[in-house]
Amino acid sequence: MLCQAGYGQAENNEFTPEILRIGYSTKFLNDVSVADAQVALELWTRELSKSAMPMLKMQPKPFIYDDLQSIVKALRNKEIDLIAITAMDYLKIKDKVPLEPALSASRQGSVDGDELVLVVRREQQITDIGQLKGKRLTVHAGYMLDTASFWLSTVLESKDFAEKEGFFGSVREVKKVSQAVLPVFFKQADACLVSKTSFQMMVELNPQIGQELTVLLTSDKFMYGMLCFHRHLSADVKTQVIKSALNMHTTTMGKQILTLFQIDRVTPFKMSLLDTTIALLDKQNCPKERLLVKRQRK
Numbered sequence: 260m261l262c263q264a265g266y267g268q269a270e271n272n273e274f275t276p277e278i279l280r281i282g283y284s285t286k287f288l289n290d291v292s293v294a295d296a297q298v299a300l301e302l303w304t305r306e307l308s309k310s311a312m313p314m315l316k317m318q319p320k321p322f323i324y325d326d327l328q329s330i331v332k333a334l335r336n337k338e339i340d341l342i343a344i345t346a347m348d349y350l351k352i353k354d355k356v357p358l359e360p361a362l363s364a365s366r367q368g369s370v371d372g373d374e375l376v377l378v379v380r381r382e383q384q385i386t387d388i389g390q391l392k393g394k395r396l397t398v399h400a401g402y403m404l405d406t407a408s409f410w411l412s413t414v415l416e417s418k419d420f421a422e423k424e425g426f427f428g429s430v431r432e433v434k435k436v437s438q439a440v441l442p443v444f445f446k447q448a449d450a451c452l453v454s455k456t457s458f459q460m461m462v463e464l465n466p467q468i469g470q471e472l473t474v475l476l477t478s479d480k481f482m483y484g485m486l487c488f489h490r491h492l493s494a495d496v497k498t499q500v501i502k503s504a505l506n507m508h509t510t511t512m513g514k515q516i517l518t519l520f521q522i523d524r525v526t527p528f529k530m531s532l533l534d535t536t537i538a539l540l541d542k543q544n545c546p547k548e549r550l551l552v553k554r555q556r557k
Contacts, residue, residue: 281300281304284484287345341500348484374477381473388476
């Protein structure tokens, strides 16, 4: 799958690959199909070629990864030079591989992430999550899916309930936010777990959803994800890639690519953006390698 590109090695362990190999976790595809994502990523690498690569005399190439183990292996073997991963995945592997966070994403004007909301029908008059025991739950959290699963588990555990698969009658993960919200609206499900921004967008499209549904619980804001460099990648390459990525929203093609991934613009990474995710993990005093709850896919 990966290109075995050669690279130059400097005395300080920095390396400059002949081909800039950009990895993407499938968790970043959100509602986008793998085929559409591959096209979009190839378009972005062309934009990168125009703006940054002429000075570096490199050609970028995208690769999509289905699992975290493959990402770890590729980083250890210097088979990718930068990787787009979720905040939770970064925390799982940051001590195992040479990663250097560089960029994050802004969505709907928010650079510090999004909140998660547990939504129910108003007419049910539910005031406590305990009233949802044995009920039907749909889940769509996009980039924050792992974080959403972990957050809901901590909420249940704080009230001495079982993990969500043992608490709810059924848990169904869906690929589109409408597939999570509309079943609750049409009484085909009892609750849904989605991002606050996604739910607000659904309400804007159909105000009746806001009249029929209400938010039962809201989480802290959690970071979407980040773009990380291989730590030993050449400093010159890092500088040019960052410059190009930060300017993506200023070009027509760049805007189209960002829109496909539901991102407004790329922003500089700040370690403080991870505070709430780290606190979520610390709250449970749980190893970062812990496997998250099982998920059903539609």
